[in-house]
Amino acid sequence: MGLSPLLAAYDNVLLDLDGCVWIGGTCTREAPEAVSALRSAGKRLAFITNDSSRSPEDYVRKLWSLGLQASLEEVVTVGAAIQYALAAKPSTGVYVIGSEEIFRHVSESGHQILNGTGRERDAQVVVVSWHEGFNYAELRSATQAVSEGAEIIAAGRDRTFPAEDGPWPGSGSVVAALEYATGRSAQILGKPDPRIFRTALDRLGDGRTLVVGDRLDSDVAGAAAAGLDAAIVLTGVTSSEDARAAADPAPVAVARDLHELVVAG
């Protein structure tokens, strides 16, 4: 199984997971074969996700369970980017909207988590990502902390992500609610912020790099911000018309799915 001429020209390939490698618990068509072909050709790979609800270990397990070989180093989540950014700040109180995984990253950054202490509004930083238990009380605490001066750090602006029963609201929808309530803007550390791609390239090393994903507003825009090429697959949220109409920045390729993009013929 040879590589397509397009992929043969790159050294590093940064693969989006949701809507590109898989949708929910199911691989996109022949995604394992596409990843194997990249490995056989000696390409360096990273799997990138704005989904902060699970740990890199969980992703490695899921990748293997679906027939895709991957190492822990190859998985780059936005949670790691949030932890990195927080670790650079002086010790402070943080209010968290997010999964257990985000709580762990914030805790490991060395800051105090104020959730449940009665001092939520004293937080100097509010960290936001989607999670299934998101509720009004969280939005209220976050709104009060931000109104008293806390900055907002968020996992991403993805409006939705694809699930097996249709789109689910993503971190962007939760961030939008907090921004609307407070009139303040969040600092975004997931795609399209380039830092998540730079984190991956720190691990992979230099070389010609292609980002592959299903979203123009996060994968293609983020790649452009990082100075990287991007290709769009149509297995997620972007339609063929949208992908072809996208002029700035334009993807270097639009493919029906990852396998069609990667494998020759």
Ligand SMILES: [Mg+2]
């Ligand atoms: Mg995606």
